[in-house]
Amino acid sequence: MKPIVDKEKCTGCGDCVEICPVEAIEVVDEIAQVNDDCTLCGLCVDACPDEAIDMPEVIGPATDDIESYKGVWVVAEHHGGEVHSVSFELLGAGRNLADKLGVELAAVIIGDQLQEAAEQLIGYGADRVYLAEDPALALFNDESHANVLTELIEQKRPAILLAGATAMGRSFIPRVAVAVGTGLTADCTELDIGEDGLLYQTRPAFGGNIMATILCPNRRPQMATVRPMVMRKPDFDTQRQGVVEAFAPSAKAVASRVQVLETVTLAQETARLTEADVVVTGGRGLQKAENFKIIEEVALLVDGAVGATRSVVDEGWMPYSHQVGQTGKTVSPKLYLACGVSGAIQHVVGMQGSEIIVAVNKDPDAPIFDVVNYGVVADLFEFLPALVKKIREQRS
Amino acid sequence: MHIVACIKQVPDAKDVRIDPETCTLVRQGVESIVNPHDWYAVEAALRLRDEYGGKVTVLTMGPPQAEEALRETLALGVDEAVLLSDRAFAGADTWATSLTLARAIIKLGPVDLVICGKQAIDGDTAQVGPGLAAHLDQPYTTYARRLELQDGGLLLAERLTDMGYEVVQMPLPAVVTVIREIGDPRMPGLKHKMRARKQEIPVMGAADLELNPEEVGLQGSFTQVVRVFSPPPRCDREMLTGEPEEQAEKLINRLKEAKVPGL
Ligand SMILES: Cc1cc2nc3c(=O)[nH]c(=O)nc-3n(C[C@H](O)[C@H](O)[C@H](O)COP(=O)(O)OP(=O)(O)OC[C@H]3O[C@@H](n4cnc5c(N)ncnc54)[C@H](O)[C@@H]3O)c2cc1C
Numbered sequence: 299m300k301p302i303v304d305k306e307k308c309t310g311c312g313d314c315v316e317i318c319p320v321e322a323i324e325v326v327d328e329i330a331q332v333n334d335d336c337t338l339c340g341l342c343v344d345a346c347p348d349e350a351i352d353m354p355e356v357i358g359p360a361t362d363d364i365e366s367y368k369g370v371w372v373v374a375e376h377h378g379g380e381v382h383s384v385s386f387e388l389l390g391a392g393r394n395l396a397d398k399l400g401v402e403l404a405a406v407i408i409g410d411q412l413q414e415a416a417e418q419l420i421g422y423g424a425d426r427v428y429l430a431e432d433p434a435l436a437l438f439n440d441e442s443h444a445n446v447l448t449e450l451i452e453q454k455r456p457a458i459l460l461a462g463a464t465a466m467g468r469s470f471i472p473r474v475a476v477a478v479g480t481g482l483t484a485d486c487t488e489l490d491i492g493e494d495g496l497l498y499q500t501r502p503a504f505g506g507n508i509m510a511t512i513l514c515p516n517r518r519p520q521m522a523t524v525r526p527m528v529m530r531k532p533d534f535d536t537q538r539q540g541v542v543e544a545f546a547p548s549a550k551a552v553a554s555r556v557q558v559l560e561t562v563t564l565a566q567e568t569a570r571l572t573e574a575d576v577v578v579t580g581g582r583g584l585q586k587a588e589n590f591k592i593i594e595e596v597a598l599l600v601d602g603a604v605g606a607t608r609s610v611v612d613e614g615w616m617p618y619s620h621q622v623g624q625t626g627k628t629v630s631p632k633l634y635l636a637c638g639v640s641g642a643i644q645h646v647v648g649m650q651g652s653e654i655i656v657a658v659n660k661d662p663d664a665p666i667f668d669v670v671n672y673g674v675v676a677d678l679f680e681f682l683p684a685l686v687k688k689i690r691e692q693r694s
Numbered sequence: 695m696h697i698v699a700c701i702k703q704v705p706d707a708k709d710v711r712i713d714p715e716t717c718t719l720v721r722q723g724v725e726s727i728v729n730p731h732d733w734y735a736v737e738a739a740l741r742l743r744d745e746y747g748g749k750v751t752v753l754t755m756g757p758p759q760a761e762e763a764l765r766e767t768l769a770l771g772v773d774e775a776v777l778l779s780d781r782a783f784a785g786a787d788t789w790a791t792s793l794t795l796a797r798a799i800i801k802l803g804p805v806d807l808v809i810c811g812k813q814a815i816d817g818d819t820a821q822v823g824p825g826l827a828a829h830l831d832q833p834y835t836t837y838a839r840r841l842e843l844q845d846g847g848l849l850l851a852e853r854l855t856d857m858g859y860e861v862v863q864m865p866l867p868a869v870v871t872v873i874r875e876i877g878d879p880r881m882p883g884l885k886h887k888m889r890a891r892k893q894e895i896p897v898m899g900a901a902d903l904e905l906n907p908e909e910v911g912l913q914g915s916f917t918q919v920v921r922v923f924s925p926p927p928r929c930d931r932e933m934l935t936g937e938p939e940e941q942a943e944k945l946i947n948r949l950k951e952a953k954v955p956g957l
């Protein structure tokens with residue numbers, strides 16, 4: 299299979315030849331020709347100024363009785379009954395999709411002793427909550443939680459299922475997708491219902507340098523994960539009514555071959571990296587571990603989290619769990635403040651989804667300034683204390 | 695102990711980018727590299743082999759050029775490499791990819807442990823590892839930073855979570871995805887480099903895996919990319935000038951205007 303070139307529209311301009319990462323396109327007699335090296339990445343489709351290239355359609359077998367799949371589901375993530383904010387954000391997004399389709403919005407919560415959490419999900423927009431409780435499900439376990447969700451999907455048949463792209467969601471949702479035999483789009487930043495009633499899932503690829511819109515036309519449910527902080531959290535409505543429906547998972551589903559021996563929650567003074575509205579990151583410009591105090595001070599002051607570049611982690615100034623970038627975490631806070639960070643592409647791909655990016659660097663030519671909204675050319679040891687002082691002054 | 699490390703050849707991130715001047719996608723030939731996360735998968739496999747004995751096979755699905763990626767890992771001391779390559783595999787989504795890899799692992803069998811990288815940097819999906827486990831119907835864990843084999847064919851793994859970490863145990867055969875903390879990849883050795891150049895790398899296609907063309911590649915995929923476009927560029931940059939105090943004041947004002955919480 300190859301992209302389809304419309305010979306009428308193609309002008310032989312060669313834009314597709316240039317963009318093709320595997321050199322699979324040639325212009326022969328002023329018409330683009332795709333050879334067997336094509337990996338169907340789709341870059342040429344967008345590059346074509348004349349809309350002459352189209353991707354072939356997926357024709358995989360459809361889910362049986364596809365029309366019987368109805369409703370939008372949100373998988374609620376929680377830690378010991380405390381619901382993760384991404385689940386509320388997803389209820390907001392899910393509500394919007396459900397209203398467009400004129401269907402019910404349901405939340406699923408799996409664990410033990412979750413009545414209160416279930417009520418909360420209704421307040422944030424769920425019409426119905428499927429409550430799967432069992433003492434054996436109290437601790438999160440990829441296998442049992444995936445089994446239970448799979449069972450529930452097979453019985454209740456939702457058309458759309460959304461989950462958080464957290465460490466937990468990214469770990470067990472892909473297993474569910476394969477178990478029910480459907481497609482899954484990771485890390486969506488935009489979800490919408492098309493005129494055809496399908497879920498249009500838009501996500502970044504290549505570290506956010508490219509956006510792609512993805513459909514799952516023939517299988518149900520259409521599954522997507524969404525990163526924390528991407529969707530807006532709806533207001534809590536104490537008056538909202540909804541149904542809590544208990545679901546008793548089978549003994550087989552509750553069993554897991556994986557045993558969780560120990561769960562360690564590391565206490566953090568500052569907010570958690572992937573959930574914070576503000577991330578303050580320090581790079582090698584900090585010069586030594588002790589100097590991270592200034593980064594922590596700024597983070598604490600604005601209720602933010604502390605990030606680090608790989609260089610800083612390699613130096614042992616900060617633990618790996620704080621690393622932002624290609625080989626670290628991807629963050630998309632409202633504000634990303636990079637201090638003493640050069641802006642290597644491997645760092646930038648982990649933070650360029652942030653709403654506002656600010657960099658402080660004494661080198662005016664640092665590449666980080668290519669991706670900022672606000673640039674501050676300054677010595678961070680002068681600028682950050684001045685920033686702290688000003689924020690404190692304005693507050694008092 | 696037979697360990698399979700799954701690696702993927704991906705375009706180098708530094709080549710696929712937006713030109714800050716013109717705000718368009720940079721259109722130039724893109725280099726292919728081994729997915730950076732997959733070096734840790736290979737290293738994890740080699741360390742287990744060195745400690746407990748056995749062999750490591752590196753597996754990739756990709757175009758014929760992906761053979762180059764396999765040779766790079768052979769130079770580290772990997773025992774065998776297998777390339778899954780077939781026109782029919784092109785355009786595979788994570789479902790079709792994990793199905794194809796799972797079939798190959800069964801063919802290569804018996805395999806005790808499959809190790810994947812945390813995610814591939816082209817798609818960033820992190821779905822192939824857990825998907826493989828589902829196709830193989832094996833237990834699995836993700837984001838592992840320490841692996842240990844225990845008596846009775848058990849695998850102990852320490853994994854990173856959003857809140858801290860977790861210690862899990864499962865029987866082999868199993869699937870794990872690993873992160874950088876598992877240990878930095880070793881350097882290629884001279885002896886291995888020589889061997890890497892010459893070693894025969896078997897190539898398997900859909901027919902060898904007894905998969906129908908409808909089960910693999912784009913045809914066997916459930917998701918379809920319908921549009922690819924450049925993200926809205928961030929080209930409204932403002933440089934804040936003045937003494938540090940003035941710069942700080944300007945910044946706070948801008949952030950307050952934008953209603954950044956915490957300020
Ligand atoms: C496969 C691969 C994966 C990688 N993954 C990641 C990743 O996940 N995350 C990541 O961050 N990196 C990653 N890197 C590394 C990346 O390429 C860069 O090396 C790294 O991000 C640089 O870190 P830095 O900005 O802290 O250090 P540097 O590049 O050394 O930059 C320091 C900056 O601080 C400025 N500075 C110095 N002193 C001051 C001062 N007093 N005031 C203000 N500014 C000052 C300097 O002008 C300079 O711009 C990866 C690399 C590779 C090859």
Ligand SMILES: Nc1ncnc2c1ncn2[C@@H]1O[C@H](COP(=O)(O)O)[C@@H](O)[C@H]1O
Nearest residue numbers: 700754755810811813814819820821822
């Ligand atoms: N085509 C492939 N061939 C071999 N391994 C792959 C392939 N695609 C993905 N993987 C493995 O699965 C991991 C996760 O990839 P992904 O789900 O694409 O983010 C990678 O780090 C690899 O270990």
